Amino acid sequence: MTRVVFLLVPELHLLDLAGPAQVFSTAADQGLRYELAFVAEREDVPTAQGVPLKASVELPSLTAGDLIVVPGWRAPALRDTGRLQARTLAWLRAHHTAGGTVASVCAGADALGRAGLLDGRRCTTHHDVQDELARRYPKATVVRDVLYVLDGTVVTSAGIASGIDLALHLVAVRHGPGAAARIARQMVVYARRNGDERQASAMLRHRAHVSDAVHRAQDLIDARFADRLALSDLAAAIGLSERTLTRRFAASTGLTPLRYQQELRTERAEHLITQGATVEAAARAVGFQDARMLRRLRSRGASASA
Structure with missing residues:
Protein backbone atom coordinates (compact mmCIF):
# COMPACT_ATOMS: atom_id res chain seq x y z
CA MET A 1 0.00 0.00 0.00
CA GLY A 176 3.29 1.37 -16.54
CA PRO A 177 1.76 3.61 -19.21
CA GLY A 178 -1.30 1.40 -19.59
CA ALA A 179 -2.39 2.12 -16.02
CA ALA A 180 -1.95 5.86 -16.54
CA ALA A 181 -3.90 5.69 -19.80
CA ARG A 182 -6.83 3.93 -18.14
CA ILE A 183 -6.95 6.53 -15.38
CA ALA A 184 -6.74 9.38 -17.89
CA ARG A 185 -9.62 7.89 -19.87
CA GLN A 186 -11.69 7.48 -16.72
CA MET A 187 -11.06 11.14 -15.87
CA VAL A 188 -11.69 12.23 -19.49
CA VAL A 189 -8.35 14.01 -19.72
CA TYR A 190 -5.55 13.82 -22.26
CA ALA A 191 -2.38 12.32 -20.81
CA ARG A 192 0.57 14.54 -21.63
CA ARG A 193 4.29 14.47 -20.98
CA ASN A 194 6.57 17.13 -19.70
CA GLY A 195 7.24 19.92 -22.19
CA ASP A 196 11.03 19.86 -21.86
CA GLU A 197 11.41 16.17 -22.68
CA ARG A 198 11.03 14.18 -25.86
CA GLN A 199 7.53 12.75 -26.24
CA ALA A 200 8.95 9.31 -25.60
CA SER A 201 5.93 7.25 -24.70
CA ALA A 202 4.07 5.53 -27.52
CA MET A 203 1.00 5.39 -25.30
CA LEU A 204 1.03 9.16 -24.93
CA ARG A 205 1.93 9.90 -28.55
CA HIS A 206 -0.92 7.81 -29.90
CA ARG A 207 -3.74 8.58 -27.45
CA ALA A 208 -4.81 11.95 -28.85
CA HIS A 209 -7.91 10.63 -30.61
CA VAL A 210 -11.57 10.03 -29.77
CA SER A 211 -12.16 6.47 -31.02
CA ASP A 212 -13.42 4.47 -28.06
CA ALA A 213 -12.89 1.15 -29.88
CA VAL A 214 -9.25 2.01 -30.59
CA HIS A 215 -8.72 3.18 -27.00
CA ARG A 216 -10.08 -0.16 -25.77
CA ALA A 217 -7.74 -2.00 -28.12
CA GLN A 218 -4.84 0.09 -26.88
CA ASP A 219 -5.81 -0.67 -23.28
CA LEU A 220 -5.55 -4.39 -24.02
CA ILE A 221 -2.21 -4.02 -25.81
CA ASP A 222 -0.84 -1.76 -23.06
CA ALA A 223 -1.74 -4.34 -20.42
CA ARG A 224 -0.35 -7.33 -22.38
CA PHE A 225 2.33 -5.85 -24.65
CA ALA A 226 4.81 -8.59 -23.71
CA ASP A 227 2.38 -11.38 -24.72
CA ARG A 228 1.62 -12.86 -28.12
CA LEU A 229 -1.54 -11.05 -29.21
CA ALA A 230 -3.30 -12.42 -32.26
CA LEU A 231 -5.13 -9.80 -34.27
CA SER A 232 -8.16 -12.11 -34.37
CA ASP A 233 -8.29 -12.27 -30.56
CA LEU A 234 -7.85 -8.52 -30.23
CA ALA A 235 -10.61 -7.82 -32.75
CA ALA A 236 -12.96 -10.29 -31.06
CA ALA A 237 -12.39 -8.65 -27.68
CA ILE A 238 -13.30 -5.25 -29.14
CA GLY A 239 -16.23 -6.61 -31.13
CA LEU A 240 -14.93 -5.63 -34.58
CA SER A 241 -13.66 -7.53 -37.59
CA GLU A 242 -9.89 -7.71 -38.04
CA ARG A 243 -10.08 -5.50 -41.11
CA THR A 244 -12.23 -2.85 -39.41
CA LEU A 245 -10.05 -2.76 -36.31
CA THR A 246 -6.87 -2.42 -38.37
CA ARG A 247 -8.41 0.38 -40.44
CA ARG A 248 -9.70 2.31 -37.45
CA PHE A 249 -6.48 1.78 -35.50
CA ALA A 250 -4.39 3.13 -38.35
CA ALA A 251 -6.71 6.10 -38.88
CA SER A 252 -6.50 7.03 -35.18
CA THR A 253 -2.84 6.32 -34.41
CA GLY A 254 -1.02 6.04 -37.73
CA LEU A 255 0.06 2.52 -36.77
CA THR A 256 -1.12 -1.05 -37.06
CA PRO A 257 -1.87 -2.82 -33.75
CA LEU A 258 1.32 -4.88 -34.19
CA ARG A 259 3.46 -1.81 -34.79
CA TYR A 260 1.96 -0.15 -31.72
CA GLN A 261 2.80 -3.22 -29.64
CA GLN A 262 6.34 -3.21 -31.02
CA GLU A 263 6.79 0.42 -30.03
CA LEU A 264 5.66 -0.35 -26.48
CA ARG A 265 8.04 -3.31 -26.30
CA THR A 266 10.95 -1.33 -27.67
CA GLU A 267 10.45 1.58 -25.29
CA ARG A 268 10.18 -0.74 -22.30
CA ALA A 269 13.32 -2.55 -23.43
CA GLU A 270 15.16 0.78 -23.75
CA HIS A 271 14.23 1.55 -20.16
CA LEU A 272 15.49 -1.83 -18.96
CA ILE A 273 18.77 -1.35 -20.83
CA THR A 274 19.32 2.04 -19.19
CA GLN A 275 18.79 0.28 -15.84
CA GLY A 276 21.63 -2.13 -16.62
CA ALA A 277 19.94 -5.03 -18.43
CA THR A 278 21.65 -6.58 -21.42
CA VAL A 279 19.99 -6.28 -24.81
CA GLU A 280 19.28 -10.02 -24.73
CA ALA A 281 17.69 -9.90 -21.26
CA ALA A 282 15.63 -6.83 -22.14
CA ALA A 283 14.40 -8.48 -25.34
CA ARG A 284 13.20 -11.55 -23.47
CA ALA A 285 11.56 -9.45 -20.74
CA VAL A 286 9.38 -7.57 -23.22
CA GLY A 287 8.32 -10.62 -25.21
CA PHE A 288 10.80 -10.95 -28.07
CA GLN A 289 12.10 -14.48 -28.63
CA ASP A 290 15.61 -13.17 -29.12
CA ALA A 291 17.47 -9.86 -29.42
CA ARG A 292 17.54 -9.68 -33.23
CA MET A 293 14.11 -8.07 -33.59
CA LEU A 294 14.83 -5.65 -30.75
CA ARG A 295 18.09 -4.58 -32.37
CA ARG A 296 16.31 -4.10 -35.69
CA LEU A 297 13.57 -1.96 -34.13
CA ARG A 298 16.05 0.08 -32.12
CA SER A 299 18.03 0.73 -35.27
CA ARG A 300 14.89 1.78 -37.10
CA GLY A 301 13.99 4.17 -34.30
CA ALA A 302 17.47 5.70 -34.26
CA SER A 303 17.34 6.25 -38.01
CA ALA A 304 13.91 7.89 -37.77
CA SER A 305 15.06 10.35 -35.11
CA ALA A 306 18.32 11.22 -36.87
Missing part, protein backbone atom coordinates in the same frame (compact mmCIF):
# COMPACT_ATOMS: atom_id res chain seq x y z
CA THR A 2 1.38 3.39 -1.03
CA ARG A 3 0.28 6.31 1.10
CA VAL A 4 -0.20 9.62 -0.71
CA VAL A 5 -0.24 12.40 1.86
CA PHE A 6 -1.40 15.84 0.80
CA LEU A 7 -0.02 18.71 2.90
CA LEU A 8 -2.71 21.41 2.88
CA VAL A 9 -1.66 25.04 3.22
CA PRO A 10 -4.22 27.81 3.93
CA GLU A 11 -5.65 29.45 0.79
CA LEU A 12 -4.77 26.39 -1.30
CA HIS A 13 -6.24 26.13 -4.80
CA LEU A 14 -8.85 23.39 -4.99
CA LEU A 15 -7.75 22.09 -8.40
CA ASP A 16 -4.13 21.88 -7.25
CA LEU A 17 -5.41 19.39 -4.67
CA ALA A 18 -8.36 17.79 -6.44
CA GLY A 19 -6.55 16.96 -9.69
CA PRO A 20 -3.78 14.77 -8.22
CA ALA A 21 -6.13 13.41 -5.56
CA GLN A 22 -8.54 12.28 -8.28
CA VAL A 23 -5.72 10.52 -10.15
CA PHE A 24 -4.64 8.49 -7.13
CA SER A 25 -8.22 7.89 -6.01
CA THR A 26 -9.11 6.57 -9.47
CA ALA A 27 -5.97 4.41 -9.39
CA ALA A 28 -7.19 2.91 -6.12
CA ASP A 29 -10.64 2.31 -7.63
CA GLN A 30 -8.93 0.39 -10.44
CA GLY A 31 -7.18 -1.95 -8.02
CA LEU A 32 -3.86 -0.18 -7.48
CA ARG A 33 -2.90 0.02 -3.83
CA TYR A 34 -3.09 3.71 -2.90
CA GLU A 35 -4.34 5.24 0.33
CA LEU A 36 -4.90 9.00 0.48
CA ALA A 37 -4.45 11.18 3.57
CA PHE A 38 -4.75 14.92 4.14
CA VAL A 39 -2.78 16.78 6.79
CA ALA A 40 -2.41 20.41 7.79
CA GLU A 41 -1.09 22.49 10.65
CA ARG A 42 -4.66 23.37 11.62
CA GLU A 43 -7.73 21.16 11.33
CA ASP A 44 -9.73 23.78 9.41
CA VAL A 45 -8.13 24.80 6.12
CA PRO A 46 -9.54 27.73 4.12
CA THR A 47 -9.20 27.51 0.33
CA ALA A 48 -8.73 30.16 -2.32
CA GLN A 49 -12.13 29.27 -3.77
CA GLY A 50 -13.95 29.63 -0.45
CA VAL A 51 -14.75 25.97 0.24
CA PRO A 52 -13.44 25.07 3.73
CA LEU A 53 -11.62 21.77 4.20
CA LYS A 54 -10.77 19.66 7.22
CA ALA A 55 -7.54 17.77 7.66
CA SER A 56 -5.65 15.80 10.28
CA VAL A 57 -3.06 17.73 12.30
CA GLU A 58 -0.98 14.60 12.90
CA LEU A 59 2.01 14.29 10.57
CA PRO A 60 2.23 10.55 9.85
CA SER A 61 5.30 8.37 9.81
CA LEU A 62 5.96 7.30 6.23
CA THR A 63 8.03 4.76 4.34
CA ALA A 64 10.30 5.44 1.38
CA GLY A 65 7.60 4.13 -0.96
CA ASP A 66 5.10 6.78 0.15
CA LEU A 67 4.53 10.17 -1.46
CA ILE A 68 3.98 13.68 -0.07
CA VAL A 69 2.23 16.21 -2.32
CA VAL A 70 2.10 19.93 -1.51
CA PRO A 71 -0.69 21.64 -3.51
CA GLY A 72 -0.26 25.31 -4.34
CA TRP A 73 -1.99 28.23 -2.69
CA ARG A 74 -3.12 31.71 -3.70
CA ALA A 75 0.19 33.45 -4.23
CA PRO A 76 0.36 36.76 -6.02
CA ALA A 77 3.82 36.52 -4.48
CA LEU A 78 5.60 33.68 -2.69
CA ARG A 79 6.96 35.85 0.07
CA ASP A 80 4.68 36.07 3.10
CA THR A 81 2.30 33.39 1.77
CA GLY A 82 1.98 29.68 2.44
CA ARG A 83 3.61 29.80 5.84
CA LEU A 84 4.59 26.48 7.39
CA GLN A 85 6.08 25.73 10.78
CA ALA A 86 9.63 24.48 11.20
CA ARG A 87 8.41 21.05 12.33
CA THR A 88 6.37 20.64 9.14
CA LEU A 89 9.33 21.57 6.95
CA ALA A 90 11.48 19.14 8.97
CA TRP A 91 8.91 16.39 8.28
CA LEU A 92 9.12 17.08 4.53
CA ARG A 93 12.90 17.05 4.69
CA ALA A 94 13.04 13.84 6.73
CA HIS A 95 10.79 11.99 4.27
CA HIS A 96 13.03 13.00 1.38
CA THR A 97 16.20 12.10 3.31
CA ALA A 98 14.73 8.63 3.96
CA GLY A 99 14.32 8.11 0.21
CA GLY A 100 10.71 9.18 -0.16
CA THR A 101 9.31 11.24 -3.01
CA VAL A 102 8.05 14.79 -2.44
CA ALA A 103 6.00 16.60 -5.06
CA SER A 104 4.54 20.06 -5.43
CA VAL A 105 1.92 21.77 -7.52
CA CYS A 106 2.18 25.46 -8.39
CA ALA A 107 3.32 27.58 -5.42
CA GLY A 108 3.87 24.38 -3.43
CA ALA A 109 7.40 24.43 -4.84
CA ASP A 110 8.14 27.23 -2.37
CA ALA A 111 7.42 24.86 0.52
CA LEU A 112 9.98 22.43 -0.89
CA GLY A 113 12.42 25.30 -1.25
CA ARG A 114 11.97 26.34 2.38
CA ALA A 115 12.61 22.72 3.37
CA GLY A 116 15.94 22.92 1.52
CA LEU A 117 14.91 20.43 -1.16
CA LEU A 118 15.40 22.60 -4.25
CA ASP A 119 19.09 23.46 -3.81
CA GLY A 120 21.10 21.98 -6.67
CA ARG A 121 17.97 20.69 -8.38
CA ARG A 122 15.87 21.45 -11.44
CA CYS A 123 12.33 22.52 -10.65
CA THR A 124 9.36 24.48 -11.96
CA THR A 125 6.29 26.32 -10.75
CA HIS A 126 3.45 28.47 -12.08
CA HIS A 127 4.65 30.98 -14.66
CA ASP A 128 3.45 33.92 -12.54
CA VAL A 129 5.97 33.13 -9.79
CA GLN A 130 8.84 31.52 -11.71
CA ASP A 131 11.05 34.59 -11.45
CA GLU A 132 10.45 34.95 -7.74
CA LEU A 133 11.16 31.25 -7.13
CA ALA A 134 14.47 31.63 -8.95
CA ARG A 135 15.38 34.66 -6.81
CA ARG A 136 14.40 32.96 -3.55
CA TYR A 137 16.38 29.80 -4.30
CA PRO A 138 19.40 30.80 -6.39
CA LYS A 139 20.96 27.34 -6.00
CA ALA A 140 17.99 25.83 -7.86
CA THR A 141 17.54 25.76 -11.63
CA VAL A 142 14.02 26.90 -12.47
CA VAL A 143 12.83 25.36 -15.75
CA ARG A 144 10.30 27.61 -17.42
CA ASP A 145 7.21 26.85 -19.47
CA VAL A 146 7.02 23.11 -18.82
CA LEU A 147 4.33 20.98 -17.22
CA TYR A 148 6.49 19.32 -14.60
CA VAL A 149 10.10 18.54 -13.75
CA LEU A 150 11.52 15.42 -12.14
CA ASP A 151 14.87 15.60 -10.36
CA GLY A 152 15.45 12.43 -8.42
CA THR A 153 12.77 12.13 -5.76
CA VAL A 154 11.80 15.82 -5.96
CA VAL A 155 8.97 16.47 -8.43
CA THR A 156 7.53 19.91 -9.17
CA SER A 157 4.73 20.98 -11.51
CA ALA A 158 3.66 24.23 -13.10
CA GLY A 159 0.37 24.57 -11.35
CA ILE A 160 -3.40 24.11 -11.42
CA ALA A 161 -4.23 21.44 -14.07
CA SER A 162 -0.59 20.36 -14.52
CA GLY A 163 -0.85 18.57 -11.19
CA ILE A 164 -2.93 15.99 -13.05
CA ASP A 165 -0.11 15.47 -15.56
CA LEU A 166 2.38 15.09 -12.73
CA ALA A 167 0.23 12.51 -10.93
CA LEU A 168 -0.41 10.53 -14.13
CA HIS A 169 3.32 10.42 -14.78
CA LEU A 170 4.01 9.11 -11.27
CA VAL A 171 1.42 6.37 -11.81
CA ALA A 172 2.99 5.52 -15.18
CA VAL A 173 6.45 5.24 -13.60
CA ARG A 174 5.19 2.85 -10.92
CA HIS A 175 2.61 0.84 -12.83
